[in-house]
Amino acid sequence: MNNTYDFIVIGAGISACTFASFLNKRFSDASILLVEHGRRVGGRATTRKSRKNKNLEFDHGLPSISFSKHISKDILTVISPLIESKKLIDIANDILIINEFGEINKLSTNYKNYRCLPFMINFCEEILNQSINPKQIKFLFQTLIKSIKRINNLWEIKVNSESLIKSKNIILSSSLIAHPRCLENLQINYLPLRDACIQGEDMVVDSILMGIKKQDYIRRKIYIFHVHDCVVVQNFNHQYLQICFSKVLTDNLNFERIIFQRQTDGSIIITLHCYYLSDIIDIKSEKIIKSLISIFVNYKIFIDLFIHAKLIDKMYWRASQPLGNLLPRELQWSSISNIGFCGDWFDLDGCGGLERAMHSSIRLAKLINWN
Numbered sequence: 001m002n003n004t005y006d007f008i009v010i011g012a013g014i015s016a017c018t019f020a021s022f023l024n025k026r027f028s029d030a031s032i033l034l035v036e037h038g039r040r041v042g043g044r045a046t047t048r049k050s051r052k053n054k055n056l057e058f059d060h061g062l063p064s065i066s067f068s069k070h071i072s073k074d075i076l077t078v079i080s081p082l083i084e085s086k087k088l089i090d091i092a093n094d095i096l097i098i099n100e101f102g103e104i105n106k107l108s109t110n111y112k113n114y115r116c117l118p119f120m121i122n123f124c125e126e127i128l129n130q131s132i133n134p135k136q137i138k139f140l141f142q143t144l145i146k147s148i149k150r151i152n153n154l155w156e157i158k159v160n161s162e163s164l165i166k167s168k169n170i171i172l173s174s175s176l177i178a179h180p181r182c183l184e185n186l187q188i189n190y191l192p193l194r195d196a197c198i199q200g201e202d203m204v205v206d207s208i209l210m211g212i213k214k215q216d217y218i219r220r221k222i223y224i225f226h227v228h229d230c231v232v233v234q235n236f237n238h239q240y241l242q243i244c245f246s247k248v249l250t251d252n253l254n255f256e257r258i259i260f261q262r263q264t265d266g267s268i269i270i271t272l273h274c275y276y277l278s279d280i281i282d283i284k285s286e287k288i289i290k291s292l293i294s295i296f297v298n299y300k301i302f303i304d305l306f307i308h309a310k311l312i313d314k315m316y317w318r319a320s321q322p323l324g325n326l327l328p329r330e331l332q333w334s335s336i337s338n339i340g341f342c343g344d345w346f347d348l349d350g351c352g353g354l355e356r357a358m359h360s361s362i363r364l365a366k367l368i369n370w371n
């Protein structure tokens with residue numbers, strides 16, 4: 001493996017992939033390495049393949065790709081060909097809401113909601129496919145960065161215990177190694193970004209570290225159920241259905257939404273998203289089923305599904321979405337340390353998380369000068 005790159009990007013979620021693709025369109029010869037803790041691209045917009053049952057593949061992170069009315073021209077250039085080729089499909093008719101009286105209605109929203117086909121993870125792949133010189137974008141998966149160093153104007157990262165990778169520019173597409181939560185999550189006793197840059201030498205880095213401390217996160221726990229009873233799944237007519245819970249239900253039960261995803265073998269995966277502003281409470285599977293049956297009491301088709309549902313997995317997202325104190329766009333790039341920042345932790349024109357992630361990455365790719 002070559003060990004020196006023009007850009008090292010930490011992460012390979014939507015922000016990192018959007019950044020890499022747009023930077024590659026501007027500077028097609030710049031070498032870019034995306035270093036990612038996970039096994040694939042996608043980050044929080046990811047897809048899981050069951051290890052036990054190879055037929056099961058489903059989205060268990062971000063459930064829909066949402067864009068506001070004020071979507072930028074640059075984002076439109078990314079998504080328009082995907083909409084035309086039906087890789088991004090409008091799911092307005094597949095998103096419903098259930099209230100505390102057990103009534104189901106169409107969800108009314110100001111956002112356009114899409115799903116990427118066949119899976120959410122393909123969205124990142126499609127973004128990367130739009131780069132013009134893809135061979136300049138490389139990946140290092142299953143690599144967790146706990147420390148970064150800046151030595152003689154070069155960024156150095158130790159990977160896989162011994163080897164060093166270096167670059168002139170570094171991009172953090174995740175706030176993890178700048179936010180104090182990393183001390184507990186990564187079990188370290190220093191803040192990697194603080195450790196890399198001496199206080200007082202770079203105002204942008206100092207301001208990022210000061211601002212990010214105030215950012216909290218929504219935590220989510222996803223309960224994954226499987227229904228394979230033939231009659232029950234045949235009676236269910238949907239390939240995909242997302243039902244949001246009303247605020248009263250979310251406040252009382254922590255249930256945020258429930259998603260039904262048809263599998264290639266005809267069975268159904270049900271993902272229940274639970275939402276927490278503070279500590280996560282674990283709920284027993286029998287209690288979940290009981291609550292769901294009482295909420296959907298007027299709809300036999302759902303009750304039949306819940307009765308036959310078996311809990312097969314759980315996923316815990318400790319920082320699924322930033323909550324308040326988003327950082328100003330002026331802090332996205334420091335030419336003193338050649339460090340850039342992008343992701344949904346930046347405040348850009350009041351749009352939702354995914355749109356902010358893309359918007360900030362495109363903005364950063366345009367800000368940078370490289371030769």
Ligand SMILES: Cc1cc2nc3c(=O)[nH]c(=O)nc-3n(C[C@H](O)[C@H](O)[C@H](O)COP(=O)(O)OP(=O)(O)OC[C@H]3O[C@@H](n4cnc5c(N)ncnc54)[C@H](O)[C@@H]3O)c2cc1C
Binds near residue numbers: 013144145146357
């Ligand atoms: C269950 C769920 C529901 C959501 N619902 C909504 C919603 O309703 N509305 C909304 O606006 N947003 C929602 N989101 C948030 C949305 O998914 C994100 O805004 C979007 O995916 C952000 O993409 P990103 O690339 O900025 O970050 P990420 O997808 O988090 O990508 C960052 C990547 O960096 C990697 N990484 C981080 N630190 C390191 C390190 N030190 N070393 C190596 N790799 C590292 C991570 O593994 C990750 O893959 C939801 C997210 C989840 C999980």
